[in-house]
Every structure is written in C-alpha cells, then in structure tokens.
Amino acid sequence: METKIKSSANKEKIGDWLPINGTDYVEFYVGNAKQSAYYYQTAFGFQPLAYSGLETGNRENVSYVLQQDKVKLVLTTPLNSKNPINQHIVKHGDGVKVISLWVEDAAKAFEETVKRGAQPFLQPTKYEDKDGYVIQSGIHIYGDTVHIFTERKNYKGIFLPGYQAWNPQYKSSPVGFKYIDHMVGNVSWGEMNTWAKFYEEVMGFYNLLTFDDKDISTEYSALMSKVMSNGNGYIKFPINEPAEGKKKSQIEEYIQFYEGQGVQHIALATDNIIETVTEMRKRGVDFLDTPESYYKTLLDRVGHIDEDIEILKKLGILVDIDEEGYLLQIFTKPVEDRPTLFYEIIQRKGAKSFGKGNFKALFESIEREQERRGNL
Ligand code: FE2
Numbered sequence: 393m394e395t396k397i398k399s400s401a402n403k404e405k406i407g408d409w410l411p412i413n414g415t416d417y418v419e420f421y422v423g424n425a426k427q428s429a430y431y432y433q434t435a436f437g438f439q440p441l442a443y444s445g446l447e448t449g450n451r452e453n454v455s456y457v458l459q460q461d462k463v464k465l466v467l468t469t470p471l472n473s474k475n476p477i478n479q480h481i482v483k484h485g486d487g488v489k490v491i492s493l494w495v496e497d498a499a500k501a502f503e504e505t506v507k508r509g510a511q512p513f514l515q516p517t518k519y520e521d522k523d524g525y526v527i528q529s530g531i532h533i534y535g536d537t538v539h540i541f542t543e544r545k546n547y548k549g550i551f552l553p554g555y556q557a558w559n560p561q562y563k564s565s566p567v568g569f570k571y572i573d574h575m576v577g578n579v580s581w582g583e584m585n586t587w588a589k590f591y592e593e594v595m596g597f598y599n600l601l602t603f604d605d606k607d608i609s610t611e612y613s614a615l616m617s618k619v620m621s622n623g624n625g626y627i628k629f630p631i632n633e634p635a636e637g638k639k640k641s642q643i644e645e646y647i648q649f650y651e652g653q654g655v656q657h658i659a660l661a662t663d664n665i666i667e668t669v670t671e672m673r674k675r676g677v678d679f680l681d682t683p684e685s686y687y688k689t690l691l692d693r694v695g696h697i698d699e700d701i702e703i704l705k706k707l708g709i710l711v712d713i714d715e716e717g718y719l720l721q722i723f724t725k726p727v728e729d730r731p732t733l734f735y736e737i738i739q740r741k742g743a744k745s746f747g748k749g750n751f752k753a754l755f756e757s758i759e760r761e762q763e764r765r766g767n768l
Contacts, residue, residue, distance in 0.1 A: 406623045407596015409504040412493050414626045415572045416542040417457070417464035418658065419490035421480045425469035428486065429456040430562075431727075432465060435675045436735075437567035442551035443558035446471070450554065453477060457551050457558065462571040463660060464551075466490075480536055485730040488655035490540050491533075491575060493627065498543035502529035508594040513538045523549030531594075534579050534587055534631075535653035567675075568668040573659040573738050574619070574628035574746070578646045580653055584618055584633035591620035591629060600628065605635035607748055610755045612768065613637035619746065630746065632656060642758045645767045649730040657723070659736035665720045666699065668737055669707045678725040680757040682708040693749060694718055698741070712749040717742015723754065731765055 422428045432438040438458035445454035455468040470477040495501045499516040514530030524547040530540040591597040597620040605614040614635035621628045634641035662668040687705045694713045724735045762768040
C-alpha cells in the first residue's frame, strides 16, 4: 500500500534546523579515476570541471570533478597502498562514498545533527586557497557512506580549495541531465525504519511515501521502501530494504556484492528522455530491457501521453502516472563489474511519484539479469 504519511501543508517547517540548498556533489571512490572520468564524459556526457592530483600538489589521491548542469560527480583514486581509501575500494568495489549537501552553515549543520544522534565523520574544517574558503563537516550514514555538509558562500573558485580547473582537449557533448532527482540507499533486513527515523529525527526530513512488499514484489522477490524528503523537496532519499520472497531480493544481491549497505541508484532528471536515452544508447550505455508486452497495455494504464509509444518501445522507456501527471523513466544496468550501483534517467511531466506502476515490469527485468548472473 502506498501511503502518504504527512500532508505537505507544513513541510516547509519540517527540519528547519538543517536548511539544505541542494546536492553539492557526489563523490565515488574508484579503482582508476582517470578511466572512470572518461566513461562519464563519453557515455554520460559529463563535462570536465576540476582536478586535484600530483600536478596540483596532492600526493595522496587523484580526483576528477565532472559536471552536467546542476549535477557534479567527483571520482577519487588513492595514489599509494597506505591510503585508507583503498580499504573502501577493496571492500565495496567502485561506489559512492560521499553525498555532499550544500548548506549555508556547515558548523551548525554538524552541531545540530550530531546533537540529534549522528555519528561524526569530519569535524567542521576550513579549507582555504587564493579564491577564499570553504567549510566542510561530515556525518556517517548507512554502511561506509557519509554526508559532507559544504558551505561555499565565501568561495569563488572552480570547485573546492586545492582543485584546479581541468580543461582537457577531449570534450564530449552533454546528454541533457539537469539535476539529481533522487538517490536511493539499500539497507539490510529490518534497517529501513532505522534509517527512515535517522532522516526524520537527525536530518529533519519527512516520510513522503512508503511502499510495502505488496507494492514491490514479483513472483520471486520483494523489497520495501520509504522515500524521505527534506522540507524544500530538493533532496529525496528513498531507503530500500529486502523483503521475504521465494528467491533472493535484488537488494540482497546488492548487499552481498557491495559487501554492505550503500547507494543503489542515482536518478538523473532530463527534460527530454527520448533524446537523452537515444544518445546514451549510441554511446554504449546498457539499459534494462522491457518486454514488448509492457507496451501493449501501456496506453490503457496511463491514458494520453505526448510521446510516440513506438519510440518509447524502441528505447525501452517506462511510463507511469499519478494524480498530478505522468513520468517517463528507464534504468541502466550496473555501471561497475559488481552488480551494485546503477542509474535511473527520469523525466517528470507533472508526476511527483517514483513509478510504482512500473515496479513489477522493472523488477522482473532486474530478476532476468540476476538469473543470468546466477544470483537469483
Ligand atoms: Fe528511483
């Protein structure tokens, strides 16, 4: 059953101790940042923004910063075996370490969340260079993942102190990503409520939607999910946990291969999903496939849509409706060798939901992939 827990009437007031302007950046710890950066440039159309490494005086690690409209990704690789980042990569493979949130006051964000029970990761710290200063602080969330609060009102540099502009000869064209629509965390059995409560009590978020195992189940496997949102709605974090089914839940497969809890998918918003997905497919991105039968009943389910259904079928794009409009979405296959992190591409045409009507078709598609991997 999909339930709205809180009305949106007073949501602006919720969590006013932690005002968040938006997602600042997402940092991945990866085995080879140079090659990952090339993948995100070529296949996802990200633009080079900034760099830190040996050439900038950083002898510990290399970081490439990529940008597409409001989305910023940082790809980081350690430069020696002593660097603790290695442990993260050995354990999890390539994955998201940091979800950085853009705040006006990073010291206050730290103080308010730690006071409410967050585990400190980074004490408020000032980073400075000729372009001003940035204050960052951080707390632990699920698994080895962290939130870093970034205060940048006194900084006019390209990204963060210590970074230089990165302007390589090679440039690819953008594919139309605008901003991060939501980021999903996979947590262990029985942990969904723990983390929903964390976002509510520590971060001041509210429970926008809840999906139980009847919403999200196929013949074989199931999961449950709570969507947590901050007051202004700019940040949405669904939290998934596995549910009992005949076979292994996709959440369990993730946790087994990530060797812990972590970020499952990042949903990137576009204004034209047909153009975005056409371009990504051309550049070699693999998407989950959708059976032809899905499109036979599509119009009966969603009514009139602006897009040509034949084109959606050719690209494998899914459609869902809610009371406020409709949305189009599609999911990539995992972008690493381990079946862990993947991406969702989403275009909202009024709908504020998450594609509940597609869950069954989608999860059956995921299960076909799990089966091929011998993990169902
Ligand atoms: Fe999603």
